[in-house]
Amino acid sequence: MKKNNIVKGILYAVLVLLVIISFIPFYMMIVNATRTNSEILQQGFTLIPGTALMQNYDTLIQYMNLWRGFANSLFVAVSVTLLSSYFSALTAFGFAVYKFKGKNFLFILMLVLMMVPGQLGLIGFFDLVRVMGLLDTYIPLIIPPIAAPFVVFFLRQYLMTVMHPSLLEAARIDGAGEIKIFHKIGLPIMMPAVATMAIFTFIGSWNNYILPLVVLFSPEKYTLPVMMGALRGSQVAENLGSMYLGIAISVVPIMVAFLFLSKYIISSISAGAVKE
Amino acid sequence: MKKLDNYGYMFIVPFFIVFITFTIYPILLTFYYSFTNYNGMGDPEFIGLANYSRLLTDSYFYSAFYNTMYIWGINFFFQLSIALLLAILFSDIRLKMRGLNFFRAVFYLPNLITIASVALLFGILLGWHHGTINHLLMDLGIISSPINWLNDPTTARWSVGLIGAWMWFGHTFIILMAGISGISKDYFEAALIDGANRWQTLVKITLPLLKPIMLYVLITSLIGGLQIFDLPMLITDGTGAPQGSLNTMVLYLYNQAFRYDNYGYAAAVAYGLFIITVIFSVITFKSMYRSNVKEG
């Protein structure tokens, strides 16, 4: 028993070390965000915060309004999540409930194209968006995720296992239309699976870099990742303290949100993987 | 009933309108451009297979493929081994480790941060004479002079690979834990009663039962890894330096299209990337199928 405790002690020490490794880059970031450029350059590494936070903030905000990027990213990610969830549920319901001609073909087509890497159509997508006059708008970021094959696939599989046709029959006998049935019965049944997928959709959209990079031009429309990229080439990069602060602003709110949502997010990831 | 079934079309129509417009059409358009010389202005000029014959002999494309695999390999090895060790540790019914929820959350955290921010952060933390990581390592006496991490091909690839592992091991850990909790406790208890030691339990029970989920991790990680872009793009300002060691396939595609205006050739690069992805997926699926047959 005693030996077991020593082993456990060592194991916990290793785990704590891993925690430190996971966290120390963020800690360096936060500390450096409060120091002046010359402090960072001259005094090197320290665990003690400095006093230049406001000064760094002023420098940063003078060139780049990161809060704006935050708002933009939030707008895009929320829109994408809602649209993608709703339309994927609709499509999954269509595939799961009805037997129509060509259904299998369409479903397989969707599955095959699910395997295609997102960058394959990038050049054509860019050209299409340009011709449509939609460059520098959010439409090319928000509308295409309506067609999310993986989400449809996942929801359809879920629906097949949990839904009894008798439920629908009962509703039809009550005189409900098909759309109403979807809203009244299909959607609520799928809700747990929709929520799981919504988290992935949101994180994916929030982190998306290459698409907004290619599509957006005006800095005031930049999403957060693109704004972070632009930070590097901007005057902010002259001041390491402000640079760290800029990164911190993009990171800390996510950390805080995660504090409250971690349990939910982790169980979603677990569910997403096992249901495969 | 027959009539009702036509409602099916209505449900899937919005999806397919968007899917055809924004996914299928661009893929076909890209395919067309891959046979043309097109600089983004004017009309594309049809040049047959010239882009593809160039692609086949393009050493930069091959080195981009090599770099991509190199970086992914480091990333995946460390990501999976750390996650696996953690999963085994926390699933050991004799040890009864506590704090699973806490550790899972902390380890997962880096995965949630925008990759652009991670790239920027490590870009400056890994600076040479003025980087905080070098300062720290020198203060600790681990190194005696600063290492120019991002200026040497080997350390640069390892840096990017390890950043990837740092970002993803928590995610993989969660997935493996989910897989293990799907294994019935009875197996472990039976093994315990039969007097199986830890190693036997691991080799005979845990690993075989985790195999499908590890393959899932492998495939998703590989498909994602083949498309790595954000980290090398932001760490090297898009140049893929040092010595092109961080020039990955998608970065190469991006530069050919949006930096050098060779849209036609970039389209061919996209299809090259696609073919490689298909080959890898097929190999992975095949090997999964074969090993299943063997066991069954």
Add this chain to the structure above:
Amino acid sequence: MKKALSLSFVSLLALGVVAGCNNDESSANEEGSSGSGSGEKLTVWSFTDELEEPIQVFEERHGVEIDLTIIPIEDYPTRLRPVLQNGTGAPDVFTGELAFIKDWVEQDYWEDLSQEPYNVEDLEGDYVDYVFDMGRNSEGAVKALSWQTTPGGIFYRRSIAEEVLGTDDPAEIGERFSTMDGLFEVGEELKAAGYRLFPDEGAVRWFAQGDNPQPWVDENDELIVTEERLNHFDFAKELRDKDLTAFAPEWSPAWFAAMDGPINYNAGWDEVDEGASNEVEVFSYALPTWGLHSVLKTNVEETDGDWAVTNGPSPYFWGGTWLGIYSGSDNKDLAWEFVKMMTHEEEFLTDWALDTGDVLSYLPVTEKIKDEFQDEFLAGQNNYTFFLDEAQSIDADTVTRYDQQIDTLFGNAVSDYVEGVRTKEEAVDEFYNLVKNAYPHITVPNE
């Protein structure tokens, strides 16, 4: 739940529609407002913040609002081009940098200023020659104008010069800097005293070309690599091997910090005995005219007034901002007013020059102010006559549309060699391959 969801969905769609309309509206507004007198709005895109103050002046004068969008220079051409081609959301006025102006004057992006009502040909004699010519395309039409001229020099710290070299006189320092050997000699003296000649190796790229500056690509689409270009490899390596720089790469935070005082050098514990402390101070920066007001002045507090400018081993020029009217603009009159003010209005430009120290290309103003000019930042030195003299030797024929990308590739090749990961031959060879890879139509020497 269902209600909430569909409600948020509907509001979202509404938002999307509103956002879509917004775009249309704003562009419609711009169309509608052209010609009307007040409440006009002008959009300007640029890659620097230089225009912020002139825009304020213009806004006050005309009672209009100008929307300035600043896009980092790496992304500038990539971001602008699709917008200019399409016209949606395009600016009324936009700037072009030296590195890509050659490309842009050939396109239809900018309004032809040689035509009525602009008639800029009448002004030709009023500008430094190369500045005016740079805005002209192969068919002779002038598309853009610039207010500045951008010859380069070496800015150095007077106090360090006094201490180590025994003088802070620009003429004497310039004499010592007039050859590459002289430059390295001074570097050694500075090192012995605990200073560093340059912040990084990049500083010598301008002087490596010597007296034989050539364009990267000639009219036959052939890459030209002169002996002098290749000398850059050796000079950069020498700087590194002799430890004459402070390891502060151009545009990095350390580079900026070194302007204002000592920075941490951190050469490592093995070499620490060479100086008592780990800190070094940088003596000089190779910068052009605009380096004074938009780089040095904005980043320096402690060393204000401790600077002077002198020549390097050979003349060079670096950058420059040209200004033109978008050909599809609906507000060309007002746009032209702005371009006019910025490029040939005596009163404004005089104030601007005296205020910032920027060296103008508009001769009526430079003639008027050059003899009296002095800058407190440079301890009263007249940088104007110095730079105007240097401007005489600028040969604008060396500018090509490939410069931005090829310069980057070349810089990487040099750094590979300096770091010791490639031999010079390998690095040069790789450079050729990369140029070929990016621009297949260019013939490179190793084919």
